[in-house]
Amino acid sequence: MNPADLRYDKEHEWVRVEGDTAFIGISDFAQDQLGEVVYVDLPSAGDELVAGETFGEIESVKSVSELYAPVSGTVVEVNDDLDGSPEVINADPYGAGWMIKVALGDPSELDGLMSADEYEAFVASEA
Amino acid sequence: MSEALSRTPLYEEHLALGGRMVPFAGYEMPVQYAGIIEEHRAVRSSAGIFDVCHMAEFRVFGFEAFDALQKLVTNDLHKIDELGKAVYTVMCDETGGIIDDLIVYHTGDLEYLVIANAANRDVDVEWMSSHLPEGVEFVDESDRTGLIALQGPKAIEIITELSGEEPPARFHIAEAHLDGRIPVLTARTGYTGEDGVEIVCAADTAAAVWRLLLSFDEVSPCGLGARDTLRLEMGYPLHGTDMDRTRDPLSAGLSWVVSWKKDDFIGRGALEAIKAAGPTERLVGLTLSDGVPRHGYPVLREGVEVGTVASGTFSPTLEHGIATAYVPAGLAEPGTVLQVSMRRKTFDATVTKPPFVGHTSLSA
Numbered sequence: 001m002n003p004a005d006l007r008y009d010k011e012h013e014w015v016r017v018e019g020d021t022a023f024i025g026i027s028d029f030a031q032d033q034l035g036e037v038v039y040v041d042l043p044s045a046g047d048e049l050v051a052g053e054t055f056g057e058i059e060s061v062k063s064v065s066e067l068y069a070p071v072s073g074t075v076v077e078v079n080d081d082l083d084g085s086p087e088v089i090n091a092d093p094y095g096a097g098w099m100i101k102v103a104l105g106d107p108s109e110l111d112g113l114m115s116a117d118e119y120e121a122f123v124a125s126e127a
Numbered sequence: 128m129s130e131a132l133s134r135t136p137l138y139e140e141h142l143a144l145g146g147r148m149v150p151f152a153g154y155e156m157p158v159q160y161a162g163i164i165e166e167h168r169a170v171r172s173s174a175g176i177f178d179v180c181h182m183a184e185f186r187v188f189g190f191e192a193f194d195a196l197q198k199l200v201t202n203d204l205h206k207i208d209e210l211g212k213a214v215y216t217v218m219c220d221e222t223g224g225i226i227d228d229l230i231v232y233h234t235g236d237l238e239y240l241v242i243a244n245a246a247n248r249d250v251d252v253e254w255m256s257s258h259l260p261e262g263v264e265f266v267d268e269s270d271r272t273g274l275i276a277l278q279g280p281k282a283i284e285i286i287t288e289l290s291g292e293e294p295p296a297r298f299h300i301a302e303a304h305l306d307g308r309i310p311v312l313t314a315r316t317g318y319t320g321e322d323g324v325e326i327v328c329a330a331d332t333a334a335a336v337w338r339l340l341l342s343f344d345e346v347s348p349c350g351l352g353a354r355d356t357l358r359l360e361m362g363y364p365l366h367g368t369d370m371d372r373t374r375d376p377l378s379a380g381l382s383w384v385v386s387w388k389k390d391d392f393i394g395r396g397a398l399e400a401i402k403a404a405g406p407t408e409r410l411v412g413l414t415l416s417d418g419v420p421r422h423g424y425p426v427l428r429e430g431v432e433v434g435t436v437a438s439g440t441f442s443p444t445l446e447h448g449i450a451t452a453y454v455p456a457g458l459a460e461p462g463t464v465l466q467v468s469m470r471r472k473t474f475d476a477t478v479t480k481p482p483f484v485g486h487t488s489l490s491a
Contacts (some may be wrong), residue, residue, distance in 0.1 A: 036164040039419055039439040041472075057470070059419050061163045061441050062352055064470075088476075 008119035009070040025098045035060040037086040047075045069079045073102035135180035136333040152245035154181040163352035167443040174279030175349035176340045184272040185241040189263040203386035207233040213298045216384050219394030223375035232300045253350035275326045280488035281345045282323035304434035305368030320361035322488040362481020371435045378406040409459040412481040418474035421465045426452045427466040449483045
């Protein structure tokens with residue numbers, strides 16, 4: 001269910017590595033828990049991310065959640081489609097719902113993330 | 128330690144429908160099923176049903192019931208002299224503080240049905256029974272009474288088919304039999320801004336009524352989340368958030384339910400003083416073009432905090448933020464631009480006279 005080629009963190013975010021850059025988004029579990037996304041507050045290209053620190057916010061009708069950086073790096077691209085259609089995150093959290101693309105600052109951080117299987121077990125244990 | 132939560136007669140129905148349950152007013156209630164926005168839109172375009180069995184129902188009976196209730200509520204119950212009529216009102220204490228907002232239905236000769244907020248049931252029972260004279264019978268019927276709201280542009284045709292007859296006129300209540308067998312009262316009232324009814328039934332028939340309503344394709348089950356976005360779009364206040372015992376109806380935008388021409392009622396003196404001096408703060412609507420305002424967020428004017436958001440949400444119909452807030456009376460003029468502070472940013476918020484949404488099945 002959760003794509004096998006992605007890495008996941010405990011804040012329910014995923015990372016898709018492409019060379020020395022990575023796309024970041026939230027998992028299907030996260031979007032389901034959140035409900036219909038109405039607003040996403042993302043950084044801008046050029047901003048620095050520090051692993052473990054917040055880089056933005058995601059809001060549904062009933063809640064606001066912080067977005068935590070799964071890896072460190074510099075933002076190179078932000079998904080502009082989310083401005084007018086944040087609900088894309090609900091419809092396609094792993095594809096069109098990607099949020100930011102970063103140039104990885106420390107690729108070794110990826111080792112600390114979970115595989116799809118590990119993430120699935122993690123979600124089950126949290127329930 | 129928290130007390131165990133109560134369950135309405137529809138609890139199992141909610142689970143079967145995949146409802147996400149949350150605590151509310153001491154009950155386990157569904158906040159959503161398919162999703163708040165989807166449910167909200169279903170009510171505005173078709174029909175939705177809401178479990179409101181947790182709400183309080185009181186029966187007041189006796190020769191002095193009318194006079195006694197007239198003293199307890201701010202609105203004039205002569206408006207419901209006609210059998211079957213209903214009126215929305217607040218009930219205040221001696222300081223003019225709002226104990227609860229409720230609807231009084233003239234259900235029979237010498238008899239009234241009062242439907243009040245679930246969260247205030249105990250306070251209402253205590254207050255009303257201690258302020259009603261001996262000869263007036265007061266019965267808390269809540270536990271054996273079910274209440275289901277059916278709201279939306281298709282609601283009336285659905286209840287007509289289910290009951291075999293037209294429902295009563297707006298703000299009236301009448302007996303009906305659903306599916307030819309379930310005796311209920313249908314009240315043409317609601318909290319969504321759409322036409323529809325609130326069905327009062329015996330608690331042990333609530334599940335049957337719920338399923339009958341769901342048998343219509345046009346009907347969607349809707350939770351507390353959608354209930355809140357729907358009522359806020361109309362500017363309908365929520366006790367506990369938009370007003371409470373520390374607020375009076377004149378400050379809360381409810382001067383229209385205060386009747387000065389009737390005889391004395393509890394709180395009248397205090398309200399007269401507030402009216403004479405003018406409220407110092409007023410509950411206003413706020414419209415934002417960006418950002419989602421939420422309860423507790425500071426409201427600013429030129430960088431200075433002047434108030435706090437009472438109710439706030441993302442309006443599914445308008446697709447932007449809407450809110451209510453108490454602000455100094457001098458800033459309450461529609462069109463005044465204020466700001467709402469949200470964690471790292473502030474967003475402009477324009478004072479708006481509700482309703483935020485027009486063109487519902489109830490309005491032109």
